[in-house]
Amino acid sequence: MRVAMIGTGYVGLVSGTCFADFGHVVTCIDKDTSKIDALNNGEIPIYEPGLQDLVAKNVSEERLFFTTDPEDAIRQADAVFIAVGTPTRRGDGHADLTYVYAAAEEIAALIEGFTVIVTKSTVPVGTGDEVEAIIQRTNPDAEFAVVSNPEFLREGAAINDFKRPDRVVVGTESEQAVDVMRELYRPLYLNETPIIVTRRRTSELIKYAANAFLAVKITFINEIADLCEKVGANVQEVSRGIGLDNRIGSKFLHAGPGYGGSCFPKDTLALSKIAADAQSDLKVVDSVIEVNSARKKKMADKVIDFLGGDVDGKTIALLGLAFKPNTDDMREAPSLDIVEKLQDAGANVRAFDPASMEEAEKLMTGVLFCDGPYHAIENADAVVIVTEWDQFRALDLERMKTLLNAPKVVDLRNIYTSDYMGSRGFEYTSIGRSY
Ligand code: NAD
Numbered sequence: 001m002r003v004a005m006i007g008t009g010y011v012g013l014v015s016g017t018c019f020a021d022f023g024h025v026v027t028c029i030d031k032d033t034s035k036i037d038a039l040n041n042g043e044i045p046i047y048e049p050g051l052q053d054l055v056a057k058n059v060s061e062e063r064l065f066f067t068t069d070p071e072d073a074i075r076q077a078d079a080v081f082i083a084v085g086t087p088t089r090r091g092d093g094h095a096d097l098t099y100v101y102a103a104a105e106e107i108a109a110l111i112e113g114f115t116v117i118v119t120k121s122t123v124p125v126g127t128g129d130e131v132e133a134i135i136q137r138t139n140p141d142a143e144f145a146v147v148s149n150p151e152f153l154r155e156g157a158a159i160n161d162f163k164r165p166d167r168v169v170v171g172t173e174s175e176q177a178v179d180v181m182r183e184l185y186r187p188l189y190l191n192e193t194p195i196i197v198t199r200r201r202t203s204e205l206i207k208y209a210a211n212a213f214l215a216v217k218i219t220f221i222n223e224i225a226d227l228c229e230k231v232g233a234n235v236q237e238v239s240r241g242i243g244l245d246n247r248i249g250s251k252f253l254h255a256g257p258g259y260g261g262s263c264f265p266k267d268t269l270a271l272s273k274i275a276a277d278a279q280s281d282l283k284v285v286d287s288v289i290e291v292n293s294a295r296k297k298k299m300a301d302k303v304i305d306f307l308g309g310d311v312d313g314k315t316i317a318l319l320g321l322a323f324k325p326n327t328d329d330m331r332e333a334p335s336l337d338i339v340e341k342l343q344d345a346g347a348n349v350r351a352f353d354p355a356s357m358e359e360a361e362k363l364m365t366g367v368l369f370c371d372g373p374y375h376a377i378e379n380a381d382a383v384v385i386v387t388e389w390d391q392f393r394a395l396d397l398e399r400m401k402t403l404l405n406a407p408k409v410v411d412l413r414n415i416y417t418s419d420y421m422g423s424r425g426f427e428y429t430s431i432g433r434s435y
Helices: 010-021 033-040 051-060 071-076 098-110 127-138 158-163 175-184 186-191 200-231 235-243 264-277 283-306 334-344 357-363 373-377 397-403 418-423
Strands: 002-006 025-029 064-067 079-082 115-119 144-148 168-171 195-198 315-319 348-352 367-369 382-385 408-411 427-429
Touching: 002 010, 002 071, 002 098, 010 025, 010 051, 010 064, 010 079, 010 158, 025 071, 033 064, 051 064, 051 158, 071 098, 079 098, 079 175, 098 115, 098 127, 115 127, 115 175, 127 144, 127 200, 144 168, 144 175, 144 200, 168 200, 175 186, 175 195, 195 200, 200 235, 200 264, 200 283, 264 283, 283 334, 283 382, 283 408, 283 427, 315 334, 315 373, 334 348, 348 357, 348 373, 357 367, 373 397, 418 427
Parallel strands: 002 025, 002 079, 025 064, 079 115, 115 144, 168 195, 315 348, 315 382, 348 367, 382 408, 408 427
Antiparallel strands: none
16 A cells, blocks of 8 residues: 655654555655655654664665655555644644644645545544545545544554554544555554544544543552652552552553653643533543643652752752653653752752753753763762663662762652662652652
């Protein structure tokens, strides 16, 4: 099959590359010339483990192409995917659909023969109807179907998630489009991946409901962690104790500094707006949004309290800036709130992240970005572990002690224990563990 992928960001590049690896011929299109030039020079514009090799393989086998010019790829495509951004609209929290509708207009003018137009971007309920209306209006003779096929991949594990998903969701009422989608995902039948075929509006809602539910789980365990600190309990043991119950499940029960990233914050907000527009209560999600955004700021207070209530003139080293390990994505990362609040309280911030510093530099001011973890902690009054990159799990504690002004560690990811750190001479605090 021939696929055109509009938008070559995290989702478009990974999905396009994986479809090519399935054997389809894929053209990834983006308006960002620097991105396309980089890809055509063999450089990968994002940090995603395994992607570089998979792109190189499919480019050399002539199944994967990159261009800024959508014309030929769309004319020839059996399926055109829309994988553009749907950020939060400034001012009101709704998803901004400008890029999706602009892509729909471009597609409309170019499609030839029966073409399936697939929204892979996360879009509010009813967006597929509007995409359909745009295409009909722009090109009344076009033969097409609009399908919702939300993407569930996680940055940092994106290739595996795409190739071995828990399920594929296809939302359309067109049988012909279902056949095309089944053919595109046919290699997944080998893994017996469930393909859920549903109506388009239901499919659109599935994506938001999934992300909101995960955000609820994280926020729930974060609040339980706070309670643990007050009542002498240990959140990791609570997580294990509840997570082994199959009805609950152990995933997304790790207490931490609050969720961030390019999806949960904007998708919970957008779902709340969808519900408000439909005059349907979604109080659980509304409070999750409020609790999580307060939590990110509270993490800076935790650091300040740990340092005796005053960080004015003190130096604090942050290990990890990205919202999670194995990505360079800084969107809505808790580190942004933590740094801002520490700086407002007069602290000097030094930081190291293995992948996200280039992005972080665009979003943070006054931070000294360092060459490695030991450079970051030099002469610091405390270390704050913000992102649980593997390389922070086995730090050389003796070396750290000689470099630090004071052996103090705030572990916002619970990657060490107080016994371990205490026995090595560190003053240590973490999340939700009274012991
Ligand atoms: P991104 O910002 O990384 O990439 C979007 C790309 O689209 C950009 O490179 C932009 O230049 C390009 N673009 C915009 N309009 C275009 C047009 N008309 N023609 C060609 N290119 C155009 O975004 P992303 O993180 O890949 O997210 C895309 C969508 O997928 C969003 O709706 C997001 O919510 C959803 N999603 C993201 C993830 C994730 O982990 N990032 C996971 C699942 C779903």
